[in-house]
Amino acid sequence: MSARAVARVTARAAAPLLFAVACRVSAQQSPQGVQPHLLRFFLATRDSAGAPAPVEPSRVPLLRKRIAIQLDDVPVRAALKTLSRLSGLRFIYADDVVDGDRAVRLHARDITVAAALTEVLVDASVSVVIRDDGDAVVVPASTSFVPHDTASTVTGLVTDAAGAPVGGAEVYVATSGRAARTDDDGRYMIAHLLQGPAHLRVQMPGWAPADTEVTLAPHGSATQNFILNQRASALEAVRVSSVQDCPRHSLDGFDCRRRTGPGVFRDSREIDALAPIYFADIFDGVQGLRRIPLPLDEGIEPTSQWRCIVYLENGHVPSWTNVMRINFSEIIAFEFYDTAESIPLWYRTYAWKGAAPCSLMILWMRGAPEVAK
Secondary structure (H helix, E strand, O other), rough: OOOOOOOOOHHHHHHHHHHHHHOOOOOOOOOOOOOOOOEEEEEEEEOOOOEEEEHHHOOOOHHOEEEEEEEEEEEEEEEEEHHHHHOOOOEEEOOOOOOOOOOOEEEEEEEEEEHHHHHOOOOOOOEEEOOOEEEEEEEEOOOOOOOOOOOOEEEEEEEEEOOOOOOEEEEEOOOOOEEEEEEHHHOEEEEEEOEEEEEEEEEOOEEEEEEEEEOOOOOOOEEEOOOEEEEEOOOHHHHHHHHHHHOOOOOHHHHHHHHOOOOEEEEEHHOOOOOOHHHHHHHOOOOOEEEEEOOOOEEEEEEOOOHOEEEEEOOOOOOOOOOOHHOHHHEEEEEEEHHHHHHOHHHHHHEEEEOOOOOOEEEEEEEOOOOOO
16 A cells, blocks of 8 residues: 655654653663664645655654653553643554554653653554644554655556457546546556556456556556456446445455446555545545545545535444544545445435435445455
8 A cells, every 4th residue: 555765864863852761761671682663753734745754853842842741551552642632642543553552651750742752652663744733643664655646647458368459448447536448449548647556447348347456656657458358248237236236334345346336446555555644645536536624634525416425434324423533544445436326226325415415435444344244
């Protein structure tokens, strides 16, 4: 979920803060023979074209703030809440990135927030990205940050089993919503795509659809050819019936609709490849959506359908009323329908607000059922 490498925070830059840990902290030690992880810090801005940059903790006021803290064998989850209260940072992380149940012990009368955070996360292979709104996103240390530009292209040829070109076939990028039709020679080109993994599907009435995954390099062009096989029944009839048969409230329904229906779909691997720091990062490059600045984050809005979005969680009406209050690190997949006509029938009733329909976004959260019961 092809990226340029991110420069590391040097040990020399972090040494003063780590020295503070050694001098003032009484805490559990890492297992014998295990090298403690040197926590790295990055700074992010709301410019979606830029990637988070390494930063010395001493240059960030919230990180160099000095606090007194006492943690007696409390879970990391509780420790981060205490640090949040003392520092003003709000920590955003997924449960599979940080072991929230691991016990931590820390006594310090005068320590920087960065040093305390380094001690709390000493056994976690993570980095911390500080956003300009005061949120701290904890990500895997292996994360490679890349600019989210849409300068990649995919081209190719669609033929039948005998090698003859198939003209008029639709090639659809399910991860962005962009599409093109093949010309008389069976060739297609789709531009303005986000780098990283992309899911492509080709379909045409009377032919069995074909789909595949391709990885797009930044500012690069990939070639993906398809071979279609004819079948007796019309594709449109099959597609309509199969979409309506897909489960509504489980991830196998997401996979089913992604293979057969309209809409934009991204799974966990494709989301992880974006290394999202803001909520809106998850949806970069999606046709029919644009970023909007909000007081505490970067949000999204549709470019059509009265500029409104209705959200569902795991196929249900959510318990929350403000999507910006959820932990976006828990989003493992989404499907987006920008017009009422593209929404599967059983979901359409949710998209109506007053006399006009909205776009529909279905967020699949960690813990969603894998298969329909």
